Amino acid sequence: MGIDVIIFYFFAAVLVFAAGMVVTVRNPVFAALFLVLAFFTSAAIWMLLEAEFLALTLILVYVGAVMVLFLFVVMMLDINLAVLKEGFARYLPAGIVVALLLIAQLAVIVGPEQFGLDKIASPAMHGTEYSNTKELGRVLYTEYLYPFEIASAILLVAIIAAIALTLRKRRVRDLMPPEKQVAVQRKDRVRLVKMESEKKKA
Amino acid sequence: MIEIPDFVPAIPELFILSMACIVLIADLYISDERRVITYLLSLATLVIAALLTINLHDTETVYTFSGTFIKDPMSDVLKLFVYLVSAVVFIYARGYLIERNLFKGEFYTLGLFGVLGMMIMISAHNFLSIYLGLELLSLSLYAMVALQRDSIHASEAAMKYFVLGAIASGLLLYGMSLLFGVTGTLDIKEFADALASKNLTGASQNGISQNGISQNIVLILGTVMVISGMAFKLGAVPFHMWVPDIYHGAPTAVTLYISSAPKIAAFAMIMRLLVDGLGGLHAQWQDILILMAILSMGIGNIIAIAQANIKRMLAYSTISHVGFIMLGILSGSKVGYSAAMFYAIVYAIMSAGGFGMVLLMSRAGFEADKLDDFKGLNERSSWYAFMMLILMFSMAGVPPTIGFYAKLSVIQSVVKADLVWLAVVAVIFSIIGAFYYLRIIKLMYFDKAEENAQITSTPDMRFILSLNSLAVLALGIFPANLMAICNAAISSLVLI
Numbered sequence: 001m002g003i004d005v006i007i008f009y010f011f012a013a014v015l016v017f018a019a020g021m022v023v024t025v026r027n028p029v030f031a032a033l034f035l036v037l038a039f040f041t042s043a044a045i046w047m048l049l050e051a052e053f054l055a056l057t058l059i060l061v062y063v064g065a066v067m068v069l070f071l072f073v074v075m076m077l078d079i080n081l082a083v084l085k086e087g088f089a090r091y092l093p094a095g096i097v098v099a100l101l102l103i104a105q106l107a108v109i110v111g112p113e114q115f116g117l118d119k120i121a122s123p124a125m126h127g128t129e130y131s132n133t134k135e136l137g138r139v140l141y142t143e144y145l146y147p148f149e150i151a152s153a154i155l156l157v158a159i160i161a162a163i164a165l166t167l168r169k170r171r172v173r174d175l176m177p178p179e180k181q182v183a184v185q186r187k188d189r190v191r192l193v194k195m196e197s198e199k200k201k202a
Numbered sequence: 203m204i205e206i207p208d209f210v211p212a213i214p215e216l217f218i219l220s221m222a223c224i225v226l227i228a229d230l231y232i233s234d235e236r237r238v239i240t241y242l243l244s245l246a247t248l249v250i251a252a253l254l255t256i257n258l259h260d261t262e263t264v265y266t267f268s269g270t271f272i273k274d275p276m277s278d279v280l281k282l283f284v285y286l287v288s289a290v291v292f293i294y295a296r297g298y299l300i301e302r303n304l305f306k307g308e309f310y311t312l313g314l315f316g317v318l319g320m321m322i323m324i325s326a327h328n329f330l331s332i333y334l335g336l337e338l339l340s341l342s343l344y345a346m347v348a349l350q351r352d353s354i355h356a357s358e359a360a361m362k363y364f365v366l367g368a369i370a371s372g373l374l375l376y377g378m379s380l381l382f383g384v385t386g387t388l389d390i391k392e393f394a395d396a397l398a399s400k401n402l403t404g405a406s407q408n409g410i411s412q413n414g415i416s417q418n419i420v421l422i423l424g425t426v427m428v429i430s431g432m433a434f435k436l437g438a439v440p441f442h443m444w445v446p447d448i449y450h451g452a453p454t455a456v457t458l459y460i461s462s463a464p465k466i467a468a469f470a471m472i473m474r475l476l477v478d479g480l481g482g483l484h485a486q487w488q489d490i491l492i493l494m495a496i497l498s499m500g501i502g503n504i505i506a507i508a509q510a511n512i513k514r515m516l517a518y519s520t521i522s523h524v525g526f527i528m529l530g531i532l533s534g535s536k537v538g539y540s541a542a543m544f545y546a547i548v549y550a551i552m553s554a555g556g557f558g559m560v561l562l563m564s565r566a567g568f569e570a571d572k573l574d575d576f577k578g579l580n581e582r583s584s585w586y587a588f589m590m591l592i593l594m595f596s597m598a599g600v601p602p603t604i605g606f607y608a609k610l611s612v613i614q615s616v617v618k619a620d621l622v623w624l625a626v627v628a629v630i631f632s633i634i635g636a637f638y639y640l641r642i643i644k645l646m647y648f649d650k651a652e653e654n655a656q657i658t659s660t661p662d663m664r665f666i667l668s669l670n671s672l673a674v675l676a677l678g679i680f681p682a683n684l685m686a687i688c689n690a691a692i693s694s695l696v697l698i
Contacts (some may be wrong), residue, residue: 108418160345
């Protein structure tokens with residue numbers, strides 16, 4: 001067993017543990033922190049696959065930006081834990097059965113029987129002169145140019161949708177503009193009405 | 203040296219993308235009173251895109267952008283109908299949007315981005331571009347449903363649509379990743395070649411080859427996942443639960459958009475994925491599609507009878523029509539594919555007309571979405587009652603309307619595929635379905651009107667709606683031209 005295999009199993013074990021804690025831990029702040037750990041360990045596994053650009057992006061974008069934002073939101077919102085955890089024990093047995101069934105089914109289909117090293121060889125290792133970033137950039141802007149551009153259009157739609165759905169124009173209040181109020185003349189407000197004096201009928 | 207990709211086949215896409223951005227920016231500087239400029243710009247965009255597509259039309263099949271983009275006669279024809287139906291939707295929607303204070307630039311920009319998403323789906327030749335086109339379309343639709351922010355129903359519908367749509371996209375993507383795992387390619391042609399060369403598909407016929415069967419499990423699971431994702435987007439049973447709720451909750455103008463043009467794009471997606479890519483597995487997916495088609499026609503037609511709301515009724519009618527489109531595809535012959543293409547186009551036109559009538563009847567503060575609102579329409583306006591009569595006859599499949607020929611051609615293709623029992627089932631369900639279409643006609647002609655408000659709408663809408671209904675009748679009398687266009691488009695497909 002080579003050192004890389006040991007490293008892989010170490011990070012994989014931490015990843016599974018952290019992912020489990022994300023959904024079971026009571027405090028949402030801890031859950032968010034465990035999610036950070038999960039992202040970090042999966043970045044390490046990508047590193048083992050020589051995908052260092054993706055690994056670093058995962059840490060920078062998800063841990064650095066998304067999770068920090070997430071923590072802010074979690075801390076700002078008053079999340080009612082009792083409501084969130086309601087029915088946890090009740091649904092647990094059914095949940096475990098479904099999860100085990102899913103794991104068994106997936107093991108049959110995507111397990112070593114179908115995707116073992118004898119079926120699909122492991123990718124060739126590269127030397128130190130190999131740059132994953134360069135390779136990624138090369139295919140991203142040539143071979144995958146079209147999907148890349150569509151993705152940018154999707155992001156544009158997301159921006160339009162987010163703004164259209166949340167932007168509220170300032171509500172017009174029933175306020176009197178002061179400059180009009182100052183300029184008011186007597187004739188604007190008071191109207192003199194001439195009336196005949198009424199005479200009582202005798 | 204890296205060669206520059208050929209941009210010419212994608213000029214319509216590039217044009218729509220640039221115009222969507224231009225409309226987005228221009229809309230900022232247009233005051234509310236002159237919002238109609240945005241509307242006219244969007245319509246002009248669709249018209250010019252149509253001219254570009256016609257100009258570039260060619261019987262050759264062209265690939266570009268490293269094979270992620272395909273331009274063939276089928277894509278040209280489908281795109282033209284997408285422009286046409288979307289333009290009709292924009293015209294119908296205007297009056298409704300103005301009355302509900304929704305006449306803003308976003309409807310038209312998002313609508314144009316939706317059109318772009320449909321075009322990308324139609325011209326996709328790679329799993330990635332199919333998925334991304336679908337997401338572009340879906341995101342625009344989610345946002346459009348939610349545009350009516352003050353309506354609880356619309357927000358609820360948008361939320362449901364978004365969550366369920368995300369799950370369906372996940373299924374589709376997982377299926378694609380499994381298919382990628384087996385063949386190691388995302389390109390549709392390379393994928394089909396890999397399937398053929400590995401002879402994975404023949405395993406079930408030539409006895410049990412250990413490798414073939416074991417590989418097949420992954421392939422079949424991938425296929426099932428991809429079909430589930432597509433069936434959700436189409437609204438086929440058992441993935442139909444979202445359709446009535448979203449059709450009902452969304453503003454009618456948006457329902458009109460969701461129910462019409464995207465069906466054409468969904469047809470193209472099925473053609474690219476199932477027929478082009480997974481054609482070798484036809485024997486496997488045919489059974490799945492048969493089951494879904496029967497359930498869609500059955501549940502769609504039977505539950506529609508119990509609806510009192512016309513938007514829900516038309517939603518269930520969509521589900522049953524999707525079942526008919528599937529009939530054409532599952533027959534696995536070019537005749538069947540062109541029948542399904544014909545059906546998808548015809549359905550988009552009929553659906554635009556049907557929801558257009560609901561829009562026509564509605565006015566500020568009144569949605570006209572109850573069946574009872576159609577009572578005595580003949581007394582109020584015999585012309586529009588006649589238009590609705592044509593549309594309902596066409597949806598029910600009564601000759602001489604176009605709906606009859608659409609149903610006839612898919613059923614013919616099923617009979618040719620030696621599935622006579624399935625054809626009989628389809629006919630039985632379409633007779634059951636005729637009940638609720640005819641009920642509307644009965645309400646319009648034989649019941650007393652409950653109210654006598656004047657039917658008001660914009661003049662362009664009245665003209666186009668009349669044209670739309672008359673086209674359904676005229677195409678029904680002369681269906682040969684449209685049929686020939688579909689046949690030509692399908693017969694030039696490069697199938698493996």
